Amino acid sequence: MFKLFAKLGAALGLSAGLAFAAFAQTPSPDPQSGLIKVRSAYSMDETIARIRKDIADKGIMFFSAVDQAQLAAGAGIKLNPSTLLSFGNPPLGAQFLTSNPFSGLDWPVRVLVLQDDSGAVWAAYTDFGWIAKRHGIRDREQQFATASGVVQSITSTIRAQ
Numbered sequence: 001m002f003k004l005f006a007k008l009g010a011a012l013g014l015s016a017g018l019a020f021a022a023f024a025q026t027p028s029p030d031p032q033s034g035l036i037k038v039r040s041a042y043s044m045d046e047t048i049a050r051i052r053k054d055i056a057d058k059g060i061m062f063f064s065a066v067d068q069a070q071l072a073a074g075a076g077i078k079l080n081p082s083t084l085l086s087f088g089n090p091p092l093g094a095q096f097l098t099s100n101p102f103s104g105l106d107w108p109v110r111v112l113v114l115q116d117d118s119g120a121v122w123a124a125y126t127d128f129g130w131i132a133k134r135h136g137i138r139d140r141e142q143q144f145a146t147a148s149g150v151v152q153s154i155t156s157t158i159r160a161q
Contacts, residue, residue, distance in 0.1 A: 035129025040121040041160040044081045046075070047113050047121050054157045055087050062087045063108055064087065066119040082114040095143050096135075109151060123155050 029036050040047040048065065053061050063086040072079035088108030096103045111125045128144045128151075131137075137144075 017137050018101050031128035033081070034127045034134070036122050036155075037122050037124045038155040038158065039160045040158040042121065042158055044083070044115050044121055047123060047158045048083055048085065050157050051085060051111060051113065051123065051154055054154045055085075060087050060089055060150070061108075073092055080115050080117065082112065085111045085113065087111075092143055092147060095140055096131075096137060099137040099140050100135040103131065103137060106131045107132070109147065111151070111155070119159060123158060125151055127154070 042050065044080075052062060063068045064084075066084040066086075068082040068084060069079040073105065086108045093107040093109075096107055106126060109125065111123050113123050115121050132140070132144050
C-alpha cells in the first residue's frame with residue numbers, strides 16, 4: 001500500500017508543474033453537464049496512445065478502453081470514432097466512495113476520446129468539482145484537487161495550441 005501511495009506522490013510531484021500549466025488553459029466545465037472538452041492536436045489513435053502513455057508513466061492503473069464506434073458497428077449503427085478510457089488510483093478513488101457510495105457512478109475516472117463530424121479529435125471528462133456537487137461530497141476537497149490536477153496534466157499531453 002505504501003508503494004502505491006509513494007507512486008501517486010511521485011506522479012503528482014512530477015505532474016504538478018504540468019497540472020498548473022494545464023489548469024491555466026483548461027476551459028471551464030459546462031454548467032449543465034460538468035463536461036470539460038479538450039481539443040486534441042493529434043489523430044484518434046495518437047491521442048489515445050499519448051493519453052495511455054501518460055497514464056502509465058504516472059503509475060496510474062489503466063482499466064479499459066471501450067471502442068464505442070466498433071460496438072455500434074456491430075449493432076449496425078454508424079458512429080464517429082469514439083473510445084472511452086477508464087483509469088484511476090484505487091486508494092484515491094475509494095476516498096470519494098467512502099464519502100458517498102453513489103459517487104461510484106463517476107469512478108474510476110473516464111476520458112472520452114472522440115472525433116467529431118468535422119474530423120476534430122476531442123478528449124472530454126467530467127469536472128471533479130461538478131462530481132463533488134452532484135454527490136454532495138464536501139469533505140474531500142484535497143482529493144478532488146489532486147484528481148483534477150492529474151487529469152488536467154494527462155489531457156495537456158494532447159491539447160491543441
